[in-house]
Amino acid sequence: MIVDRNQLSCAEFQAQLPELIGSGENAAIHPHIQSCELCRALLADLETIAEAARQLFPIVEPPDKLWEQIESAIRQERAVHEGC
């Protein structure tokens, strides 16, 4: 069945959104978006959230003591293994 992209309801369009956005298509040029203020607002919000996420949670360095703890745990495991 061929679906007319111009005649989609909001529910039908939003059901397609995950694939539309996920595939990298420019959802903003979809005919439904051109004519529907509600879905245009939704899309704008989702893009704002995705954009803001890139600024979230910078990559951080673990404390130096962590490697010492890991090494110690590895040594203990090895000792247990060799003791078997």
Next chain:
Amino acid sequence: MLARAQAGDHSAFAQLYSLHKRRIYSLCLRMVGNIAEAEDLTQEAFLQLHRKIATFRGDSAFSTWRHRLAINVVLMQLRKKALNQISLDEAMDPAPEEGPGRSFGAPDLTLSGTIDRLALERAVGDLPAGYRLIFILHDVEGYEHNEIASMLECSIGNSKSQLHKARLKLRDALHIRPKQEAQ
């Protein structure tokens, strides 16, 4: 270096740790939001990596394999704590009530175009673990859907769908929260 680490060379494993510690620690911290817990999880992830590194056959990129190990450690911990009782399977196929509360946009509820970083971080922290994981992997860490699907052993379609639901939930949370706080 990888081959040497697989053969049991400790200094090679130390180099691997140096190369990958930031990504693993950051993932753990983003998922649990607690430094002490993130350190414990990072330690456990690297111990798992040490135990299993000899079994890595190169079927996927090492970074994908490494991240998958870390994800499993984090999800195991979340299950143990029962903070968000959601398995990886459930995360990929959540119950309907875990879906976003509202999907239709409304002009009076539109985000202003900027989002307060703390509000977003808090909203991400409130997401169910499965949604939070996909959102962090894709939107924060920049993994592609095919990589996420490989890490989580789900379909690419599932990854896209879960990410979409996570963003919708965040949208709901970011709209609703100020009203709750105003009460």
